[in-house]
Amino acid sequence: MSFEHRHLLGIEPLKPHEIAAILDLADEYVALNRRPEKHSDVLAGLTQINMFFENSTRTQASFELAGKRLGADVMNMAMQASSIKKGETLIDTAMTLNAMHPDLLVVRHPHSGAVDLLAQKVNCAVLNAGDGKHEHPTQALLDALTIRRSKGRLHRLNIAICGDIAHSRVARSNLILLGKMENRIRLIGPPTLVPGQFAEFGAEIYDDMREGLKDVDVVMMLRLQKERMDGGFIPSEREYYHRYGLDADKLAQAKPDAIVMHPGPMNRGVEIDGTLADDINRSVIQEQVEMGVAVRMAAMDLLARNLRAERQAKAG
């Protein structure tokens, strides 16, 4: 298995076989997580710090659980409430943390590129848990694992990503990952939220949702942030739901066995119909959450192996 990266900062630097390696290992962790005794010691003795400069419940919990199941010592820091308010710069915060000898640093930050910047200043493995509008690699990996397990493959699928593409790091990471694995990708949404530049990445752009969903295998819905609903980007919540909300009627355009995904948290009745989200025959939203823990365990395991190998090489 080859995965030669010190950090997981995005999908962009990964090669297709490296993505497959993470997913293969994650499959093993799915099995572990389903056992009554779900514990391993591969990260025993290592310290994992979760630094979230932006509110998060689900991703932080997922990373915390992943670390604990692998035996790491896990600490959570809610950065939006702490030193940043006191005027400390990101670099200073990073240097302070670095002095505590963490091994795995999980970081979310509201600005694009902030996690890359931080990774340059610390000597541990850094995992990007979302930076601004840039990347959210573990989300794309868990989506990929969900698709692969549900569809039996991760190539030559028609995949629609719908909603607020412009402000979404989830969309960017997914677009890059699914593109690397040779899928056809469609981006669906109002032009205020789906900039034309994305066509240059090889995606097809649709502003008519029914047309865009025709014969797709996978429908990925994105969350529409409350602050975008006030008339700045779309006229209103109800018009958005009418034109771009996923309901049974629009989904009928997709293949009969198409799956429905959502990174959560959902706005029922805004981007997705509540009944559809709960339909266990179509919706894989709960599986996504399960895959999230497994993918994060796999990513941290691989990075920890590289970290240990690097330290051994230095020591010997």
Place this chain on the structure above:
Amino acid sequence: MSTLFTNARLIDPEAGTDAPGAVLVQNGRIAAIETNAADPARLLRAHKVKPEDATEVDCGGKCLAPGIVDIGVKVCEPGERHKESYKSAGLAAAAGGVTTIVTRPDTTPAIDSPETLEFVTRRAQADTPVNVLPMAALTKGREGREMTEIGFLMDAGAVAFSDCDHVAGNTKVFQRALTYARSCGALVIAHPQEPVLSAGAAATSGKFAALYGLPAVSPMAERMGLDRDIALLEMTGARYHADQITTARALPALERAKTNGLDITAGTSIHHLTLNELDVAGYRSFFKVKPPLRSEDDRLAVVEAVRTGLIDIISSMHTPQDEESKRLPFEEAAAGAVALETLLPAALRLYHAELLDLPTLFRAMSLNPAKRLGLDSGRLAEGAPADLVLFDPDVPFVLDRFKLRSKSQNTPFDTQRMQGRVEATYVAGEPVYRRD
């Protein structure tokens, strides 16, 4: 006091020539020029200078050009002297072949009253070996609400008026300021940009900004800003200079305005001529400038506009920023780059790429800015001030930012291979810099 420069390659932007020759300097001015001079001593005899009274500088076949007149240099006095002082800026300018710096008023506080202007003039005279000409703000505090005392400020020595990167959102205020400036004969320098569209932008919209998830502005915002300003010039007849034209789409509007006889000139920055948006890769904040770096197509269009003369002036847009302002996530990092010392080596990239010849470069860096400000420098002509730069256009080197003389070292060219550097700089015939 005479100096005879012999064995030089003379770059004359006025005549558009690049030819071997000799220059005689007397009392701070160019007394005589002879191209293809087989016997340079003839210049001494013709001007009745005894050989023992003249210092001879053998240029060794290197280039001698009129010193650079750099419009839009930020010296951080008053307010942030730790970023750049008149002393450090003067040393950097001299080492970069810049013999006149035209300073920006976007300091803290802004240079918007005759008293502040007199303060900086005093500081500049005490500490700087090159010529310093100050600009003043067009509106108080650069806030775009009330105009400054344009008349008094001109009496105190202001050579132009600018709110720098603050675009006047209130068109009525801007119109009145232009009208008043016209009555004083003042030159107004503006930043053509649609202010609302460009607010908060850190990159130019396009594939790159989309991939990196950066807040971006359409290049069209520059044309929209320029279009408005041109309409105001038609109304007011003011003397106007656009500080930086960086996009292809703004060029036709500029050309029409010039054809229609408006008193308009345009500049661009050395960074927009030599770098493009892809250089930001990896969120390198030293490449964050304002307006943001553009696409390669835009860069080439702007280089071509400099060649044809549609864009008149190349500036360094020297903007010192300390490490703390730059070591931040890209969106939060301060914009701007130091460039006094790298202006000429970077410009020579365009020469080596065979996009611009040396007389064209010095037309944009020396002749045109001097002309626009009504100075008699910027020329290699008899009677002009002997503000000269002697440089070797070919010698290669790797730029080390920690060797720059500026107090701030935020250059995008760090560790890059450059070709060509300054050997010596003269202001009024006196050497202000010699490479060790």
